């Protein structure tokens with residue numbers, strides 16, 4: 267395990283009755299970072315997170331979490347981590363406070379420390395006013411916040427979040443992102459799975475894109491997007507044909523095509539540096555320009571580039 271690595275996965279494979287859910291993945295997560303697994307439904311994200319959290323037995327490969335081997339030291343791994351599941355696993359008849367209290371007792375947290383911990387966490391996720399409400403009466407966003415608070419009861423070194431904002435409305439999602447960042451700033455490493463491009467992009471220090479049980483690419487959101495080198499300039503001109511001709515000797519232009527937004531010019535370098543020259547050339551040829559747009563690659567573009575298809579948003 268590297269000095270700063272808190273999770274280390276080597277050649278992990280997992281099969282369910284002949285279905286290869288995870289097909290040989292390796293990656294590391296550094297202490298203190300927010301790391302995301304981005305991929306469509308069925309890509310193998312839940313299977314991986316379940317193995318890392320010892321909920322599924324290890325079949326093949328090696329996995330170390332917080333310095334412990336998941337196969338041989340499962341209890342130690344469990345003590346070091348917190349988990350927030352995808353589905354609602356709250357006891358419907360317990361109140362918010364009881365939910366926390368019960369979890370704290372399960373982990374044998376001393377009474378006074380438990381009480382203070384619950385107070386603090388309910389304040390962080392803004393549920394202190396709901397402490398006596400039964401969980402069945404909470405909204406979906408409140409339930410998720412309670413699950414996050416509960417996952418943090420044990421001050422885990424690593425918090426695992428499986429699709430933390432699945433099915434939530436945009437405002438609630440953004441709030442949850444804030445809580446996740448806050449928890450991370452306080453020193454907890456975060457491993458999360460998501461099929462939301464924006465979530466992975468906004469939240470992560472590093473992302474691995476997973477598809478059909480394999481990691482297709484990993485990196486920081488910035489490097490992934492920049493590596494595509496596919497900035498596109500959209501240009502609406504008075505005369506597209508002459509505009510195209512005037513651009514012939516700009517080396518960084520990879521291709522030009524017509525689109526509903528005008529000429530679509532793909533640049534093989536940083537588009538913001540090419541843009542002034544493009545405008546100068548077209549104007550220099552006496553062609554009027556009515557609008558200019560620069561589009562940088564998004565995480566969607568990265569996803570399409572590496573998997574060859576779009577990730578349809580099946581959530582909210």
Ligand SMILES: Nc1ncnc2c1ncn2[C@@H]1O[C@H](COP(=O)(O)OP(=O)(O)OP(=O)(O)O)[C@@H](O)[C@H]1O
Nearest residue numbers: 282285286287305306307308309310311312313314
């Ligand atoms: N208990 C199981 N029994 C049989 N097959 C399973 C089981 N769990 C998962 N699979 C299969 O393994 C593959 C990966 O599933 P997994 O749940 O890990 O994907 P995922 O990326 O987490 O997607 P989702 O977000 O929908 O959970 C899928 O083909 C799925 O049908």
